[in-house]
Amino acid sequence: MNQTLPLSHTDILPDILPPLLQWYPAQADNRQLPWRESPNPYHTWLSEIMLQQTRASAVIPYYERFLDALPDIPALAAADETLLMKLWQGLGYYSRARNLQKAARIIMDRHHGKLPQDQSALQNLPGIGPYTAGAIGAIAWGKPWPAVDGNVLRIVSRVLASSADIASARTRRAVTDALSPLYPSGSSAGALNQAFMDLGATICLPHGAPHCPRCPLAALCLAHEAGREQDFPVKKAARPRRVEQYTVLLLRQGNTYALHQRPKKGLLAGLWEFPNLPGKAASQQIRKYLRQYGLTADSLVPLPEARHIFSHVEWKLSGWLICLAAPCCIVADSSLPLRWVTPQEIAKTYSVPAAFSHYLPYLYHPTTKSMK
DNA sequence: CATACGTGGCA
DNA sequence: TTGCCAAGTAT
Structure with missing residues (x-):
């Protein structure tokens, strides 16, 4: 019919x-x-x-x-x-x-x-x-x-x-x-x-x-x-979306934060994101992850969880604000090419998809309690 | 033909 | 809160 x-x-x-x-x-x-x-x-x-x-x-x-x-x-x-x-x-x-x-x-x-x-x-x-x-x-x-x-x-x-x-x-x-x-x-x-x-x-x-x-x-x-x-109109039901979990890292070094460019193909191709790892990582796993790249954390502060819905995927995100140890060697490892930039540069120049915008407010968090 | 591909508004 | 879905195209 x-x-x-x-x-x-x-x-x-x-x-x-x-x-x-x-x-x-x-x-x-x-x-x-x-x-x-x-x-x-x-x-x-x-x-x-x-x-x-x-x-x-x-x-x-x-x-x-x-x-x-x-x-x-x-x-x-x-x-x-x-x-x-x-x-x-x-x-x-x-x-x-x-x-x-x-x-x-x-x-x-x-x-x-x-x-x-x-x-x-x-x-x-x-x-x-x-x-x-x-x-x-x-x-x-x-x-x-x-x-x-x-x-x-x-x-x-x-x-x-x-x-x-x-x-x-x-x-x-x-x-x-x-x-x-x-x-x-x-x-x-x-x-x-x-x-x-x-x-x-x-x-x-x-x-x-x-x-x-x-x-x-x-x-x-x-x-x-x-x-x-x-x-009307009649429309076939949408397929359920798959769910993925990631741990998002706000890596702070002085007044700069790390951005990572996504692959040239696929979801959010070529856009900039905060470094992240699959799954819901605990602080120990995060330290281990950082160590691979020669990075050491002074402090790790958990941030609120977030959810982002795409047409065909759902991301469950857990975030961390991480202050890196002061004299940090910036590793030029091609598997984790990071760009260290200030919040102002992110806002002016870098295209960061909405999926990561949940964590944007925490960039300014620092230790300066802030005057409201 | 089916699936990948973003985001925000509205009920 | 959850689910639908909007001035579609590429593969």
């Missing part, structure tokens, strides 16, 4: 576009989004990448800071990697930032410094998939390309009362194929894509009851007609 879309109902889809187009300009002013104020292909591209799986409210400050630092594609292509990752710190899905720069360099090398308007050339750029290509094409150049994201899938599955699993690629393709021939060219294309997003963000909500009385599609929505709005 659970076809892609109930074909007997796809004749409803053509009817949803006019109400959406009429509704969009009437309410668009309610959402002040910086990327709508000075639209150009680079701005649209950057915003769409940042908005992948990320709420607009979270994106806004990052978007503005990023554009201040890297105002155009040549600047992005030439940017220092450290700055690039610092600009992305805390936004998540860090490969987005690296792919953004990879694409910028390809654009400089092969596309005369401008985003290619050819659909397949655009979609072949790193980080740009079917959704983002559609969004950029429609918004920046008025291409008649749908941008099928979670909002579109939720809205369409409610309008059609479709039980198709919106997590499946097949459903996404079916919706794209159903919408493509209906799309207009010109400014209406971008308006339509943004209307879907605004409707999804403000009316046809992903959780909680949708605001159907204010919905321009209520009259033709089959889920609404049946009073079953919250039965």
